[in-house]
Amino acid sequence: MSWATETRGLGLAGQGSTWRRVLSPTGNTGDAVFRVLMLLVALLMIGIVLAMVVALGADSMTSIRQFGFGFLTGQMWDPIKGEFGALPFVYGTIASSLIALLISVPFSLGIAVFLVEQAPSYVARPVGFLVELLAAIPSVVYGLWGIFVLAPVLRLYVEPPLAKVFGWLPLFRGSITGIGLLTGGIILAIMVTPIISAVVRDVLAAVPGSQREAALALGATKWEMIRVVLVNGAPGIAGAVILGLGRALGETMAVTMVIGNRPQISLSLFEPSYTIASAIANEFTEATGDLHLSALVELGLILFLVTFIVNGIARLLVWNVTRKTGGVGRAA
Amino acid sequence: MVNYSNADRMRRGISTLMTTLTGLCTLLAVGALLIILFYIAYRGLGAINLQFLIDRPRPVGEGGGIGNAILGSLLLLLISSAFGLPLGICVGIYLSEIGRGRFGGVVRFIVDTLTGIPSIVTGVFVYALVVLPMRHFSAMAGGVALALIMIPIVARTTEEMLKLVPHSMREGALALGAPQWRVILGVVVPAAAPGIATGAMLAIARVSGETAPLLFTAFGSRFFPESLNQPIASLTVQIYNYAISPYDEWHAQAWAATLVLMTLVLGINIIVRFLTRKKF
């Protein structure tokens, strides 16, 4: 419903100048004031985002001019010599997020399927709420738990057996400290699972019941029926996964507390790594040289652009599927 | 009598297997949550006492507490809500009631972008925008950073809540001759008010757990807040500093501070859930 069409019928169109019509289709001054205020607020939002992009871009100009595209492929991060390359951070960010998705997606799908298809509603609502509570835990608390619980557990009970059995793979070589890419990936997995599962729940709920009934009527087992539903909601599920990816890419505190903070590219999961967000958090308040600061801001710009694109794709995929149900509070 | 063939048994077997697996996944997730929460309670309760809650940090070996951090976090939430809630609600009203067509689409796109910006990038932006010109770290800067994170969340929930208000209410008010602004402010918003309030509470809960943007805006302090123009402590930054320190007594304080923070965050979430149960 559009207010403009509503009020056109009142015969006000054509009265006064175009500005007046835009500002106040109804001709009422209270409306004009209200609309102007709302417009200003909306413009403020646009202004803020534009300012952010401009500020990020302007401050990274020094670094962009110095390194050009080589920044993205450079492997050295050396503040003493003034050489800055983003590749170790990009690698760390992507690797930790991918590990997180690899672990999280099967679990999230399982949770969503269970809650939508199998659990009776008196179980699904409270259990669903509990899963969503995982998203409410602050990042620094995950980091704290990671340092004191997860890292020692991995160091003592998980990584040694992995090294023994799979040590021939480059993935599981290196010294075992409990701090590294694997720990970071696991913490991220726990953090994105509630988001992915919540969105997949909405997606599955939006699949029309007729699909389920048709499958069952044709003699499908419960699991085969679920498969039909999953295929039906596939674009939305893809969107949910990408949304989780977006969240994982930007995560700062929990990751920086357990990932070891070492700018290096190594295939081993046990080795420490470094993400873009962690680098900015650790080095920003003290980057003295202009080039160092500019390189950090350029890292921030890269992160901004990547999350922007990833989130855009995710919303495109998810929006189409869940528009009808109007999910509440999914402000992931 | 139905005779099941081997293929049928296989299919049913797989079905049972998969449905059990999904149940296990859920169990694992809920289990993880409970493990984390119980561990926080276990470590935190041991270190919490009244002195801890009202004292400020002291040198190692002299005890100290998180009183200033609790106050600091509350102040930061107050500042960010003062800016973030009105702006967010207004944006939500705009998106739902006024912004139609291309311009509205642009604004919605911008708000979606704001939602996805990593909080550390927001912190960098506010450092350049507020801290540098003011020439000091301040609670205001921290509040502004948190407000920027809060606005898109509040805007989206407000928009969704407003959209749920039946059109008949708007039409009825218009039919009675009310101008648009009266309809929105007097009929639609009050009808959606409970939903908007819960959305605001969820945003506050979310923002109370943020650390990264505070690192270079509010910075940190060992004293009780006296002015909004100065650096201020917060629970999250304090937890971070204590967690990476080597002192056992600071670790204990980190867990206790976590317990306080989690009580706040979980408390808000559970209250919101309780309030929204009646709706659906």
Place this chain on the structure above:
Amino acid sequence: MSVSKSIRLVACFTALASVLFSIACNGGGSSNGSVSLQGAGATFPNPLYQKWFSEYGKLHGNIKIDYQSIGSGGGIKQLKEQTVDFGASDAPMKDEDLKSAPGEILHIPTVLGAVIITYNLEGVKAPLKFSPDAIADIFLGKVKKWNDPKIAADNPGVTLPSTDITVVTRTESSGTSAVFTDYLSKVSPEWKEKVGAGTAPRWPVGISGKGNEGVTGQVKSTPNTIGYVELAYAVQNKLPVAQIKNSAGNYIDPSIDSVTAAAAASAGTIPDDLRVSITNGSGPQTYPISSYTYILVYKNQKDAAKGKALVDFLWWGIHDGEGFAKELQYAPLPADIVKRAEAKINSVTAGGTALR
């Protein structure tokens, strides 16, 4: 709820926002006689500084000094940005940094400390000994296991495990790192060429921790680690402290005496601005990785009240404050340095007039 209520709500919020804003603009550094100073920087002297601020606060209740230990690099940067009133750094500022600062910055030495090697090795009781070569090779990544011949050569009779060494370095820009890499550059030409000295070197190996606190935490909680921290941190956390072979060939324990000896060894070479490195000093009892640590202030203070509080505190620090140094494992300043620091403090002005 009606329109008037909505308007009242919005009005409330706006009123709240404006009240907060006005508090923000009026509340400041000095009001009703109390002064608030904001400092940031080195984690190296943080245990001592926190003791100083607490004790000084007991003597002068109206002076509040807030210090955030974020690393020397952070202290230097925030001082240059003028977002803090004073900075702190173990490594003296470089010439380029001094030139690019908005005003002249003075280095006021406060105390002496030692950068020590600490480790987490089960089953090894007595403190390990290291020669400069061994340390350089460990941190270069060439020596990978604890039972490497180089380490064994320094520690005859000690059974070393065959586990991998995990090196712990500093994440952020650190004066402690600068002192340590300065030492390594002096004793190892390979280190000087490959990595160099500075606050944020490109470490060849290792995980990293934030601040002296973070490194100590890592070493304490993870077995088979080795790291470099300020002496106070290792002692406070009951971590072992290694003996290091100095330039005279003796294995020296870091202690107040051996650090004081290092300061004495360089006594004649300290330049006018007090920026000096005293690593790898000569003398039989010198601890090779010793360092001064400095508080950095602008020579010309903008706020007279704050400036006065600052110089008074610094004066107290280099005189009465030194009394707290020993119990926290820091070595007090030698008498002649105290005199020179006094001269520097006396030269701080606000609006043209000296503050002391």
